[in-house]
Amino acid sequence: MAYIVECLLELSDDDYEYRSGGGVTTTVTFSNRINQIATNAAQQGLIPVHLHSHPAGIEHFSGYDDHHEELLHQWLQSQGQPLLISLVQAVGSEPRARLWLLGHAQAILVRNGLQVFSPTEQSADLPALARQKVFGKSLRLAASQLQIAIIGVGGIGMLVAEQLARAGFTRFVLVDHDKVEPSNLNRLPNLSQRDLGRLKVKAAKSLIQKASRAIGTNAQVHALPYDIYTAPKQVKKIVSQCDVILALTDNELSRISCLDIALDAGAEFLMAGVDIRLNEDGQIVGLFAEVSGAEEGRYCPLCTGRLDSGQASLDARQYVGGEVWDKAQTDGYIKGIPDPSVMSLNSIAAGALVLEIQRRVAGLGVRDLWQMNYQESELVVYDNIERNVDDCMVCR
């Protein structure tokens, strides 16, 4: 479950009764106003965050903080506000946060994008991960703390699962309703004839667990055999509680469903895909691999045309069938033959996606779109893209 900071209240000079290096006292009027806002927030599903700084070196909550926050939490409870989040940051240190619930405070994770601060538990130093230490301790932290939803564990998803597990990530939710078919065996890692007919989420779960055991971690994997678009509410809820949602399916409708869930829940969204483009004679003219993100208020793959809502509504037809679906099929809008797909190109997309996660975790920046056409040796990279749609159905 992620909480996003939605609204910040700033004090004006008139709101202080007293200010010094040792502390501040606000006016009664201001205190009443802020208490009222904190209370009313409960009805809108918002939670008040009490935020303050400490001098350098005093990283933890003080006994004074404990006492006052407990009183504040008690008062808020009496006003119908059951939760309180409190965050402290010492000068020059990383922030720490805790959630007050039913009279107790428990440490919670603070992250900015995929950069994780303040562990809720210590993670061990593993010999198997020695060679990735250059990505900083934040990779180790993120790997042990972040929950990753992989929607679609086919040719790209399964490679991503394996790479993340070997990078030390341990908390996974896998969603896919497909089973392993003979035509998948050219690109699904480590699968054999014995896996035919097996649910892909089960195969991916085994893959993750094997990788996890190999490096000395203990992976927790939820394998959910559903189509994300038609999945029951509980499944979407489990996905929405993840920190990262990776849309790795082969249709636009399910990717847009993932984007919708991610933007709603404050989860990080990333998708990856490949395209083997053919000319009319069926000859290969383009070999594309792409990774795209989504940043609330900054970059939206739907607004910028990386996701196609027209194709999505066509995808939606298959669930209802009928005349439009039949016509779309006969007109060739729905391909009878599955797209060509090879492990080599999938590996490039999967590797670029996992590398983007590692970059973000290590604080090396955020890239909204990375696209490569191997055939033409073209590389397109954007850090920020202007939106060209006014009325988006997901980013609002």
Ligand SMILES: [Zn+2]
């Ligand atoms: Zn304090």
Ligand SMILES: [Zn+2]
């Ligand atoms: Zn949008």
